[in-house]
Amino acid sequence: MHQLSRIDLNLLVSLKLLLEERSVSKAAEKAFVSQPAMSKTLQRLRDLFEDELFTRTGKGLVPTPLAEDLEFPLNDVLDKVGRLVYETDFDPSSVEARISIASTESIASFYIPSLVLDLQKVAPRLSLRTRNITDDHLDELRHGELDFSIYVRETQSPEFLVHELSPIGAVCYMRRDHPLSKVDYLQEDEFFRYPQVQLYLPHITDRNVELDTYLKERGIKRNTILVTSQLMTAMEVALRSDTVFVASALLKDKPLVAARFISKALPRLPMFRNLDPRLLLIQHKRTMSSPVHNWLREQIVYMFEHPEIVSQVK
Secondary structure (H helix, E strand, O other): OHHHHOOOOHHHHHHHHHHOOOHHHHHHHOOOOOOHHHHHHHHHHHHHOOOOOOEEEOOOOOEOOHHHHHHHHHHHHHHHHHHHOOOOOOOOHHEEEEEEEOOOHHHHHHHHHHHHHHHHOOOEEEEEEEEEOOOOHHHHHHHHHHOOOEEEOOOOOOEEEEEEEOOOOOEEEOOOOOOOOOOOOOOOOOOOOOOOOEEEOOOOOOOOOOHHHHHHHHHOOOOEEHHHHHHHHHHHHHHHOOEEEEEHHHHOOHHHOOOOEEEOOOOOOOHHHOOOOOOEEEEEHHHHHOOHHHHHHHHHHHHHHHHHHHHOOO
């Protein structure tokens, strides 16, 4: 405690700005101080941490390994201090905001209807914008074009907060009168005998090397007639043909799906056993101190923890 008494909290705020801006002049501008004053602050930080923290290059400041290691815990500490000092009771009924969320269409079909109906009751002036996940969703979070994304690939960057939701439980869907509808367990040859529609997953669909290698070794050719990110398109093709498609098991109890499709467990192939990653709710550190973002995050996490509530929505 004695050591903490000699630390100026403003030093830590300045360090956060320097890490974000990678520039003394830009950090000074954001802190509303002069550039010489920020330079003196940087020297005080170097004395405090006994490290250079940044080196100057033609492209700006480059953080040292210690400075990089400090970035995430520093943001966390300042966020907690901010909540301790400034946070008041959050009233969702009075908030007016628009939140953007990206996820795959099959996942959005599971949680968005329930979330929207719940928000109408408790946060009527909170508007959601949802769209399909893209290859660039992390950049979109970084630049403020998105508030949340829900996906299966985890980022190791300290820029992002990652919250585990639930496994996606991939299964095979087909129309109710499909030739395989009476089969109890799909065999490998049966599954690949029929044409397939692939639901596009960024960074995954085009990189399934393990499956492609497995099929090639056994002389099996996969007949993929369509790759799409549009769930309704995949469903329409499957309804009008013997096509099958793989999607999240979260869909199977939704009325629109259950009325026209049946689901089957995937063949017991090694790569399919691993096709059960946990969904992740991802947000950028810029929203860490936002009451509305933190509240909405809790609502989404709760919905995935209690899927029985979601399935009750008709």
